[in-house]
Amino acid sequence: MLEVEAVDSGYGFLQVLHGVNLRVEEGELVAILGPNGAGKSTMLKCIAGMLRPWRGEIRFRNRSLAGLKANRVSRLGMGYVSETLNLFTGMSVYENLLLGAYAITDHEIRRQSLDFVFDLFPRLAERRPQLAGTLSGGERKMLAIGRALMGRPALLLVDEPSLGLAPLLTQSVFAALKRLSQDGLTILLVEQNVPGTLEMADRAYVLEQGAVVLEGPARRLQETAHIQEVYMGLR
Amino acid sequence: MSAVKQARRHGRRSRLEFASMRSPVVLTLAVTAAVAIVGTARAGPFIIVNGLVTGAIWALVAAGLALVFGVMNIPNFAQGEFFLVGSLSGYLVFTNVSPRIGGGLAWAAPIITILVALLVGMLVGGLLDVVIFGQMRRRIREQWVMNTFVVTVGISVVMINGYQLIWGTDYRGIPAYFTAPPIHVLGVGIAIDRVFALAVGAVAISGLWALLRFARLGRAIRAVSQDEAGALMSGIDISRIQTLTFAISSGLAALAGATLLFNFPAFPYVGIKPLYVAWTVVILAGLGNVGGAVVAGFIIALFQTSTSYFIGSQWEDVVPFALIVVILALRPNGLFGRGVRGVWEQ
Ligand SMILES: Nc1ncnc2c1ncn2[C@@H]1O[C@H](COP(=O)(O)OP(=O)(O)OP(=O)(O)O)[C@@H](O)[C@H]1O
Ligand SMILES: [Mg+2]
Numbered sequence: 070m071l072e073v074e075a076v077d078s079g080y081g082f083l084q085v086l087h088g089v090n091l092r093v094e095e096g097e098l099v100a101i102l103g104p105n106g107a108g109k110s111t112m113l114k115c116i117a118g119m120l121r122p123w124r125g126e127i128r129f130r131n132r133s134l135a136g137l138k139a140n141r142v143s144r145l146g147m148g149y150v151s152e153t154l155n156l157f158t159g160m161s162v163y164e165n166l167l168l169g170a171y172a173i174t175d176h177e178i179r180r181q182s183l184d185f186v187f188d189l190f191p192r193l194a195e196r197r198p199q200l201a202g203t204l205s206g207g208e209r210k211m212l213a214i215g216r217a218l219m220g221r222p223a224l225l226l227v228d229e230p231s232l233g234l235a236p237l238l239t240q241s242v243f244a245a246l247k248r249l250s251q252d253g254l255t256i257l258l259v260e261q262n263v264p265g266t267l268e269m270a271d272r273a274y275v276l277e278q279g280a281v282v283l284e285g286p287a288r289r290l291q292e293t294a295h296i297q298e299v300y301m302g303l304r
Numbered sequence: 305m306s307a308v309k310q311a312r313r314h315g316r317r318s319r320l321e322f323a324s325m326r327s328p329v330v331l332t333l334a335v336t337a338a339v340a341i342v343g344t345a346r347a348g349p350f351i352i353v354n355g356l357v358t359g360a361i362w363a364l365v366a367a368g369l370a371l372v373f374g375v376m377n378i379p380n381f382a383q384g385e386f387f388l389v390g391s392l393s394g395y396l397v398f399t400n401v402s403p404r405i406g407g408g409l410a411w412a413a414p415i416i417t418i419l420v421a422l423l424v425g426m427l428v429g430g431l432l433d434v435v436i437f438g439q440m441r442r443r444i445r446e447q448w449v450m451n452t453f454v455v456t457v458g459i460s461v462v463m464i465n466g467y468q469l470i471w472g473t474d475y476r477g478i479p480a481y482f483t484a485p486p487i488h489v490l491g492v493g494i495a496i497d498r499v500f501a502l503a504v505g506a507v508a509i510s511g512l513w514a515l516l517r518f519a520r521l522g523r524a525i526r527a528v529s530q531d532e533a534g535a536l537m538s539g540i541d542i543s544r545i546q547t548l549t550f551a552i553s554s555g556l557a558a559l560a561g562a563t564l565l566f567n568f569p570a571f572p573y574v575g576i577k578p579l580y581v582a583w584t585v586v587i588l589a590g591l592g593n594v595g596g597a598v599v600a601g602f603i604i605a606l607f608q609t610s611t612s613y614f615i616g617s618q619w620e621d622v623v624p625f626a627l628i629v630v631i632l633a634l635r636p637n638g639l640f641g642r643g644v645r646g647v648w649e650q
Pocket of ligand 1: 080083085103104105106107108109110112152216261
């Protein structure tokens, strides 16, 4: 579904990513783990088309994304939930969701997606007319995920959904992602909540200082000494 | 801990907003109403009528400015030249079409005229955006507001001089669109042209409002103005939306120019007055606030008409400006405005 090959990227003169390789197969839930500033968000921005790779190639559904702007990438079936969420704060929950389905002109499909999102996050249904800017942190996360789902993505990129959430809310957002994954959606998830993420992911990559230092099935990574020491505080 | 702190901060902020922000708005609206009532009582209803007519047209020009600032973060100082584009196309179309269709269809000529002007304004604006701002969007990120400000001033100069080169400095105007005698409302005679202008303003403003509020395009325009990255993620081609926004804004100014042709004949500098009045309106309303610009357009126009009646027409622009100084001293972001942000800071 997604192949990232030897990608370098960064901001201005600052190189952040150094030859990153990763791939996501159809139906998988893959996690990118790593400390603050490792370049996890930068990687997702490159995949989503918000940032241009300096070198290397990104392929999505067997198609190179080179030179495509983010709006085109989105229309190819890539849903992106950024770290800052980028909600339309002056618009209602409903309008935010409608904009998520901007590229979809079929009324019926749009209505189905709306029902699906409201079923996944009943809280959003209750807040339908409320301005996005007045939602709580957890509700905002749900809205950002919901908006991305409205575009019927084949691959969903989610950047740190647990950021700034209380443990209980983190659990419910994770539960939603798990449900999406079980329904067959392919997900690439960036997280710092390592134990919770490895519990539900199929595979994971560990990114440190812009390079992949460890990769493999989530089960196996849970056993790895490096993960247990650095990320789980065990040993 | 942070929840409590946040709630407290929130509470304080909203009280502050109420105390320092609402009262100037209420005060301005109250003073405006008072001026309208007293003016009408002393001088007759034409104060309100004239205020409404000019207000509707200023609102059109200013709404365009506000839209372009809100969506593209461009302080457009060439808006007056789109008014000129409208006056000129209006003049050329009307003087050619009107003699050809007479009799029962004569009423159609002004409508055709303003529609053509609207279209020409949109085309010129759209083209200009593709050629100039579209290129700037791809290359320049720093100092966007300042750079685009300078560029729009440049566009204005080029358009004024280009006009002068081709069409010279003659006034090209018409005495009136409609030959019918004035209608009488509450004992005042109002020229049909003014009624027409009011109607055009009302229809165009309602149309703009409906577009922004309900249409898919309007929702995309608001999305781009609120969060460009979010719009991109949702599959919106923001450069296309910005071109359309600029076209709509230019079209509105051209529509205003054509509609007021009976009052403002086409000549190189005709755009200057609409430009600075529209800027006054937009600053009063708060930059980027389209709805506020409409309200402020009427407020300014009412002050202009009553000033020119009671004090003298040479004071027409002084009083509104003084009003703005006072309001901005109390509310730096304008009556209905929030903070001003650069295009890349959203
Ligand atoms: N817009 C930007 N301009 C310049 N430098 C940036 C920008 N965004 C990120 N960086 C830098 O790039 C590096 C990687 O940032 P990135 O956001 O990808 O890290 P991350 O792994 O997502 O970290 P976190 O877990 O804190 O979100 C950091 O050193 C950061 O300072
Ligand atoms: Mg990050």
